[in-house]
Amino acid sequence: MVLYFQSNVADPPVTIYMGKDKFENEDLIKYGFPEDVWFHVDKLSSAHVYVRLQPGQTWLDIPPAVIEDCAQLVKANSIEGNKRNNITVIYTPWDNLKKTPGMETGQVTFHNQKKVKRVYVEKRENAIVNRLNKTKQEKYPDLMQEKVQRDKIDRKAARTDEFAEKEEARKLAAAKHKAEKEIQELFDKSNMRSNKRDTDVEDINAAEEDFM
Structure with missing residues (x-):
């Protein structure tokens, strides 16, 4: 009792x-x-x-x-x-x-x-x-049965917490990958603009030589 x-x-x-x-x-x-x-x-x-x-x-x-x-x-x-x-x-x-x-x-x-x-x-x-x-x-x-039920609740909560942690890690990894991809795309576009300017300068110089 x-x-x-x-x-x-x-x-x-x-x-x-x-x-x-x-x-x-x-x-x-x-x-x-x-x-x-x-x-x-x-x-x-x-x-x-x-x-x-x-x-x-x-x-x-x-x-x-x-x-x-x-x-x-x-x-x-x-x-x-x-x-x-x-x-x-x-x-x-x-x-x-x-x-x-x-x-x-x-x-x-x-x-x-x-x-x-x-x-x-x-x-x-x-x-x-x-x-x-x-x-x-x-x-x-029934103290033993109460303990068994409580342990089940704790294990379920632990699994839920573990899933939440993994999901949060997945979201962070996805966000990081997206940010890295955007930076890489920005870098690539910057190179393209720079190359175009170099080409334009070469064309102008060639035209000046032909004129002269």
Whole structure:
């Protein structure tokens, strides 16, 4: 089961979701989308919370208010973190999550530590947590099938982009060829005019010699 929330502090509203337990967390790690961003309490056990941005957005595009919503939701769903003040929440793009052999279910590390950001959470903000909980929905999605469909969309978009790039390159090459041809034709006509003038001068000189 996956729990879904709506953060209405952004326009349009942003979907936040998390696994019910470590087994769902494992699936979320495996079947995430490119625009998903992962949140977790630093150095403590907590829920794995994700925010799903709009296609094309990156983790650097998350509004500060949405980051606060995610951090509060992570804290509220950490047994130890919920009891403490002054904790740190870490977040990183989904594709920076890394699984290595021997890791426990739901456990992750990172491909690049430099792509992990931290946000300080002084205390639990009940107003934020309550607002998010009012939007909570429990669902049983087929995460693998959703991922398959998303990958199909990405591949189709990639093919479309590739075709557009090739078409643009073809048009540029055609325009370049046309320009080069026009320049060559202009050069050839210029030579013809020059040759005609030379011929005319020779004819005049010959006529003057005959007259003399």
